[in-house]
Amino acid sequence: DVKVTQSSRYLVKRTGEKVFLECVQDMDHENMFWYRQDPGLGLRLIYFSYDVKMKEKGDIPEGYSVSREKKERFSLILESASTNQTSMYLCASSVFGLGNTIYFGEGSWLTVV
Amino acid sequence: QKEVEQNSGPLSVPEGAIASLNCTYSDRGSQSFFWYRQYSGKSPELIMSIYSNGDKEDGRFTAQLNKASQYVSLLIRDSQPSDSATYLCAVMGTGNQFYFGTGTSLTVIP
Numbered sequence: 001d002v003k004v005t006q007s008s009r010y011l012v013k014r015t016g017e018k019v020f021l022e023c024v025q026d027m028d029h030e031n032m033f034w035y036r037q038d039p040g041l042g043l044r045l046i047y048f049s050y051d052v053k054m055k056e057k058g059d060i061p062e063g064y065s066v067s068r069e070k071k072e073r074f075s076l077i078l079e080s081a082s083t084n085q086t087s088m089y090l091c092a093s094s095v096f097g098l099g100n101t102i103y104f105g106e107g108s109w110l111t112v113v
Numbered sequence: 114q115k116e117v118e119q120n121s122g123p124l125s126v127p128e129g130a131i132a133s134l135n136c137t138y139s140d141r142g143s144q145s146f147f148w149y150r151q152y153s154g155k156s157p158e159l160i161m162s163i164y165s166n167g168d169k170e171d172g173r174f175t176a177q178l179n180k181a182s183q184y185v186s187l188l189i190r191d192s193q194p195s196d197s198a199t200y201l202c203a204v205m206g207t208g209n210q211f212y213f214g215t216g217t218s219l220t221v222i223p
Contacts, residue, residue: 031209042215043157043201090156094211101147102203102211104156 003027004105006091012111019078021108023091032074033092033102034058034066043090049074050096081112116140117204119214127222132189134217136202139183145205146178148187150198151216157201161187192221 004025013019025032033048035058045058047066055066063085067075074093078085091105119136126132134148145164149157163169163176163185175188185204189196199216206212 033211040215043213096209101145101159101162101205103159107156 004091004093004103006089006105006108008108009106010109012113013078013081015082015112017081017112019081019110019112021076021078021089021091021110023074023076023105024072025074025091025093025103026072027093027095027103028071029093029095029103030071031094031096031102032068033094034064034074034076035090035092036060036087037090037107038087046076046089078110081110083112086110086112116206116212117202117214119200119202119217121215121217123218123220125220125222126192128192128194130192130221132192132196132219132221134187134189134200134202134219136185136187136204136214137183138185138202138204138206138212140204140206140212141180141183142207143180143183143204146176146185147203147205148174148176148185149201149203150196151201152198189219192219194221194223197221 007022034046035043049055049068065077089108092102094102148161151157161176163178169176173190177186201216202214204212
């Protein structure tokens with residue numbers, strides 16, 4: 001089974017703090033993604049990566065950055081957390097090609113106070 | 114226009130009935146289509162994938178795809194209270210991008 005692991009499940013951070021969300025997948029997938037999910041807004045893509053050291057902006061990259069130094073690991077960074085970044089963050093991975101689906105981690109609940 | 118559209122519901126069905134969930138998409142070149150189930154507070158889990166026109170059955174679930182109409186549906190037969198969740202439709206468009214609907218909330222009433 002594909003496993004996508006998000007190490008931090010529940011975090012409470014103060015406004016202005018730097019926040020790191022880590023994600024590791026164990027299936028040698030090329031593609032990795034970070035989404036946030038908010039009630040009524042669905043899943044919104046923040047950043048994605050098709051390869052090591054490669055990143056592409058998604059729909060809502062403002063206030064976020066990412067790092068992919070190794071194929072299995074994709075980190076989301078909030079440089080200066082704000083209250084409007086309180087959300088559930090979902091990491092996901094997939095491979096290229098027809099029929100290959102996207103697999104999600106368990107999610108990280110971030111509250112910024 | 115959103116890439117993937119779903120009726121947000123809520124949809125309520127009695128236990129044992131058939132639940133029908135619908136989804137339309139805008140990218141005519143899309144090739145892969147998925148249904149995810151998401152329980153409250155949990156992450157989405159894949160329940161069905163479909164790539165060809167027609168029906169695909171897996172237990173109590175049937176996915177239906179009509180590429181000409183750009184329409185995907187999910188039928189849940191003999192609905193159970195444990196099926197109560199939000200169902201997300203996902204489409205892999207041209208360029209290997211995934212697009213998700215906002216989800217349909219389903220409640221199965223015992």
